[in-house]
Amino acid sequence: MTPRSKNGKPTMRDVAARAGVSSMTVSRVLRDDPRISESTRRDVLGAVAALGYRINENARALRLGQGTRLVALMVTNLANPFYSRLALGVESELERQGLFTVVANTADSETKERALTTDFVGRRVEGLIVVPAGEDHTHLRAEHTAGTPAVLVARPPVGHGADCVLVDDFGGGRALAGRLLDEGHRRIAFLGNAEAVYTTAERLRGFLAAHDEAGLRHDPALVRHGGTDPAEALGAAAELLATGPTAVVTANNRNTLAVLRAAKASGARVAVAGFDDVDTADLLDAPLTVAAYDAQEVGRRAARMLLERLDTQASPPAPRTSVVPVEIRTYEGAARG
Template identity: 45%
Template sequence: MRPELQQRVLDAVARLGYRRNENARSIRPGQHSGLIGVAITNIGNPYYGNFALGVEEVAAERGRRVLLGNTGEDLDRERQLVSDFVGRQVEGLIVVPSGPSGEHLRAEALGGLPVVLASRQVGGIDADAVLLDDVEGARQATERLVALGHERIAFLGNNVSMFTAGRRYEGFRRALEAAGIAEDPALASAGQQDLEAARAAMTRLLDLAEPPTAVFAANNRNTIGALQVIARRLADGRLAEAPALASFDDVELIEFVPAPTVVVSHDARELGGIAARMLFERLDGFDGPPRFVELPVSVQA
């Protein structure tokens, strides 16, 4: 190549930000990468750690390795992560979606790469999905609080516009409606994505002139944030009695909470394992219509 032409190529590479795909270079024509891409929303949440373990166990049985990425509930980061996975020549994807938009997960966008949605669905995406029975679990847990005699029951959760949070809020709402309890907007706090936000929401609820006597927390982050505030107030005497608590997701040491507790229990590891098996069935040649699996949950008081 002439020196001037070589320099023009190098200048174009620098301008476009091109990076050589080492993974693709190491794969001979006809070979597979042996990689599965897994996108989760919060790598700091133990729930997703167990989910990833379930995926990894099944992948290891098949001689595959897992590439794990964190989206932080950010749709743009999810798009970039999926693009990066595709660039690494993954054989398939397992995605916990970050939001309601999923054009980047369409078959045509992925070049036919199989994808399984886990924990949440995305409208308009024809893909296999494995979910929890969020509505029924939340309904039964709230029903248990009502049976204990509570009427001022607060809701702590993520944005209800999100798939999972919306389903759990629906179960909460159904239980109140069945008991003839009117919803109090002051007792509903949604949008908490982390412990700090959950603590702030629980603080606001306890500062109400008529605070709730019970709380339904729609995930483990909200449960832990609520428990931290309750414990501090019990310790400094600002709270004479802890509100009853229902938690969707298991939380370590919740049995030591000095108040009635209800837990919606399920196995995140099993969820990951089922998602992985569904993906490998696609890789093994299954070409039927999209499948939907809804795992049951157990409500324990």
């Protein structure tokens, strides 16, 4: 029989004994050390699950008003206005319950996100709200976070079940392309972030669906992925306009501005429809259509989901997904307005 501590709670030594490894190996597995083999990882995590071990039992039993009263919000790019509004939404809900928000920037690095997760868990934050940087989210599993609950934003969980808040990316992409098709455009381009980014992939999928529904084949040469750097986006926009589209759908406001700048520099006349509202849209020289959504509402929903996890007295509910709708808005522009 595997030994237990005096208080009956499993220890790291208990896990090590059951898995047939050292306590140091158990520690490395729980820190998600990439040097650990998959077979060893499976053995240790199996022992963790069988024994019900947690790095810190207090973290598993956190309730509102106890513990550190801190919630960690991890985002991929603090320079993006979406994340500042997201943070305001998160903060507005948490502060009502006496909780404080700590914001960290992962710079779209999965390695940094994993390190920050480990650090925040070690500091015993009450919960995590994460905009994932990568496609593998297993480091956010309960066995890796000492039972600290995590809510994902903007991208659904991969590798485990978790609450998440999404924007209607597919519906917005379809609506933007549909609006341009209704206006008579047939050569419509698409500019987004890297193809592997969930939001871009879904918005492109909606864009293509609108063409399918209209019975039109879309030219793959009219799709570009501009990256997260403004200079890269501008270069991709210039390349795209050189192919001669009559309209462009963009996956975010950074790409929208890149297309507008490239069009002004080249003298191209092109209709633009993009995701994210633009604060100065009514001052632009050209009309603009946007798929707008409430970024603060995204944050509020994520915070409410986390609060429900923290305040659950019975068994926790199954993972949930909440989708924030988009609204199509058209600005006529200063020149025409």
